[in-house]
Amino acid sequence: MSKDTDNPNLNPSHEASKTNKPQDTVTFALAQSHFLVGDIATNVEKMRTLALQAREQGADVIVFPELALLGYPPQDLLLRPSLSGRVKSALSTLSDIDDIVMIVGYPHVDHHGTFNSAAILHNGHQKGFYHKQMLPNYGVFDERRYFDKGRNQVLFDYKGITIGLLICEDLWDKNPIAELKKQGADLIVSLNASPFEIEKQNNRKAMLAKRSRENNLPIVYVNAVGGQDDLVFDGGSMAVQADGSVAHEAPRFMNQLLLATLDVKTAKFNNQAKAPLSLSRESEMYQALVVGLRDYVNHSGFSGIIVGLSGGIDSALTLCIAVDALGADKVYAVMMPYEYTSQISLEDAQAQARRLNVSYTVCPIFDAVEGIRHTLAPLFNKSPADTTEENIQARARGVVLMALSNKFGHLVITTGNKSELAVGYSTLYGDMAGGFDVLKDVYKSQVYKLASYRNRLEDTPVIPERVITRPPSAELRPDQKDQDSLPDYDVLDGILMSYIDEDMGYQEIIDKGFDAEMVAKVIKMVDNSEYKRLQSPIGTKISHKAFGRERRYPLVNKWSIKG
Structure with a gap:
């Protein structure tokens, strides 16, 4: 990334004059929506519609999820030779949208490599871009297969505040946000495509509370929503105060254009009138x-x-x-x-x-x-x-x-x-x-x-x-x-959760109180059935470790459970 894009300065005077909002507030529109993998033309039109809707509702900045332009996860579509041209063409179609800053998740391809990026678009111009620094390569993620690592922090000034950009995994690591704070950030905007698993929203809230408190920074957190193959994105986008409390939260599993207004002088969001219902397990x-x-x-x-x-x-x-x-x-x-x-x-x-x-x-x-x-x-x-x-x-x-x-x-x-x-x-x-x-x-x-x-x-x-x-x-x-062939399901599931979801070994499972002979039998059944699972249909992931892309074992191996 060139130096001149690290700290773009956006002049808000034109759009501020066209609204009745105070000059000392910034309203963010969190575009929690489903962007279908590979459908760039439809995705960019959805961005256009949402941006115009957000502007009509008084938003200054609209933030889209991670890689929203292409959809997430795009997998080997990122290797298609025509990708770069299609992305550039799509971004150019947004150039006629004025009076609102658009922060767009997209794949950036240039002579330096391929990056998971966020573009800052304003009044027909791309004012800057940020490349994701922390590339997850565990569970369902394999971003190091496709992306090069970003190395620069990116901030931009708007209406008296300095905004720092992060993308998903960047926020789970303590260093990227700390570096943005050191360079003068007043607020963090984070683009995300964080898949659902049981109780994941509670984990996100705990992480956001920790990061905001550690750095005394408010955070705008936008997450994708909708199903993609075996993954589901559950939304739950949030605006979090500098003290870690949630000021705004979008409903889960639903498209939502959530507006959150920040008071520039106090660096605090207005509070949501009515929070969405919390969901049971x-x-x-x-x-x-x-x-x-x-x-x-x-x-x-x-x-x-x-x-x-x-x-x-x-x-x-x-x-x-x-x-x-x-x-x-x-x-x-x-x-x-x-x-x-x-x-x-x-x-x-x-x-x-x-x-x-x-x-x-x-x-x-x-x-x-x-x-x-x-x-x-x-x-x-x-x-x-x-x-x-x-x-x-x-x-x-x-x-x-x-x-x-x-x-x-x-x-x-x-x-x-x-x-x-x-x-x-x-x-x-x-x-x-x-x-x-x-x-x-x-x-x-x-x-x-x-x-x-x-x-x-x-x-x-x-x-x-x-x-x-x-x-x-x-x-x-x-x-x-x-139960003629299997142990009682409560017992069986206890062993299976330990072995599959928690990656426990034979002795560890026995130490939890399960019968040694039963544990050995169940583990053998699991290992011997790998070839069947490889031929099974896909299904929605809801657990910490699902069968499929997240758990991959060789079909033929001589691993001993008691080794």
Whole structure:
């Protein structure tokens, strides 16, 4: 970055004269909105609309999320040769917007490299730009694969205050903000694309409070919102006072243009008239799952979704999330009974479909299963029945669902939960067949809590009570129960959370009070199921460590759990 862009000075006299606001205040518009990855033309038009709306409402400065121009995370789109030209062309289309400062997240490409950047646009000119310094390379982030590290602090003067710029990870490190303070910053603006995970908003607030208090600086924190593949961005944008208190907070999981006015003399924000409702653990989890499914389906171009409804709790919760995400008219439920399907399951599946007013079809699979078994009989040569025959049932259901998807263009969503996926309690090309797994990052014990939470939202429960209370079963053999093959889910999930989410080893988990033999068994099941998970559909991340891009292990390895 050239020296002359490090401290651009913006003359506010023209726009200040066009408003009735006091000269000694600055109003920031926090543009918490969904910017779709790769759709640069639509994203820049959304920026234009929001900037004009913010200006109309009296804003002096509008701040967009991290990489909003291209969307986050853009992954290998950043390697496309045409990227630089497209970005420059898009930014140039904003040059006719006057009387409001725009701080735009975008990828900057020049002879020095590719940077995760923020542009300062004002009255048709780019007054400066900032390159992100701290590039996260953990969890779902791999920014060092794509970006070069920024090395300069950037400040700009506006209406009597000096504003410093940071981007996401920069704020989690204590040094970038401290350096801006040292160079004279009066306020920090931070652009973010911070994905959701359980209780993440509380962690953000704690971090912002610490940084603001340490440096005695107010902070404008703008976060992205909406679903992108397996990630969900939950918004929660904030304006934080220098003492760490939250002056303004945007609702979670919603588009919002949030205005916060700073008194230049006191360096304090006005306080929000009414803060958004805080979300319970189950509420934020449920909303994340709804948004993740909604945006994946809608932006992928599917006209609707198909759910294999079994009468069990996983498919029941999945159906609720699907209806809440897309509306009943876009959800198609199919019950595929076999001889082991109980009458209770048939009744409960039909009751829930009627309660949610979705299209419901019963498609028995007896003939399909018997046809396959007849075809395989000579090859099996009278071998005794085992899980192979059970898996034929699951795969017959997969064939039915995928055929309906092909014929009518609907997306098949699977219903497996994280506990089952962890230990391989699922069938490749059977109940794993589909394009999106709504509960992929939801443990079975959490499924029960979410089902009860959803029922509490209405006077008449949407999930029949006995679906929640009766023992879970795959119903692939007579009187089958999940606990025939697995430990109690509360015990299983305790071991799985320790091993997967917390990265604990064999001995550490035993030290928490779990049975040594059970721990060894569960860990072996997890490790042996890696090849299945690699072939599973994506699903919304809600935990600290989800299967997929965040947890990558070799399929073939000889790592010993007791080494």
